[in-house]
Amino acid sequence: MPLWTAPLVAIALTQIAALATSVYLHRTLAHRALAIRPVVDAVFRAVLWLTTGQDRRQWVAVHRKHHAFTDCAGDPHSPRLLGLWRVQLLNVYYYMREARNPETLKTFAPDLKPDLLDRVFFSRGMLGLALGLVALCFVLGPAAGLLAGGLHALLYVGVLAPLINGLGHWRGSQNFENTAYNSRLMAWVTGGESLHNNHHAHARSPKFSMRRWEFDPAWQLIRVLVAARLAALLRPPVRLPAR
Ligand SMILES: [Zn+2]
């Protein structure tokens, strides 16, 4: 494949990873806003393993701790405590520091025990990433495959995640009084996660868009899963009256 296909593939991979992170790690596991069938659970885990190498227990524990201590001492990645640019540039460092703390896992993710799939495959994050990269090189050719993988890593780790954790607690619009902010524009590319002020106000709502002109891409995927009877909402979506 020509090299120019690499950025397009990288953008597609980042969107897939962002949607899987939002629907599965965030809304299904961390906040229990919906329940999904075991087959969908396995698909999400495989997708996240190949595109991010993330451990679901670690992600859920760090995120629940963020909600428990939002912008106070104990928040793993607060731009109000650490400064915006530190979180924007070093988000992955702050995430890993908390993810490796066994106390955090014990306290905030006691409900997520490693199962057989974790023990055999998904706890080996580097193996997932390596397999994902090999698959990319196989499909696109070595040069375009490596470039696509590198760009995807940069976009997911260096751009999208810090935009949610950094900018999402720094500047934007608000529907509710809390320390998080909405960005309607960014929400289009972060799987709806940039409607972060809405999310902190109603953490268990499966839908993050609550007003007209707010769009939550991950909610569209959830609607499809619910319509196909592959998922069920455990909480109704929160809707705000028109202003
Ligand atoms: Zn937050």
Ligand SMILES: [Zn+2]
């Ligand atoms: Zn959350």
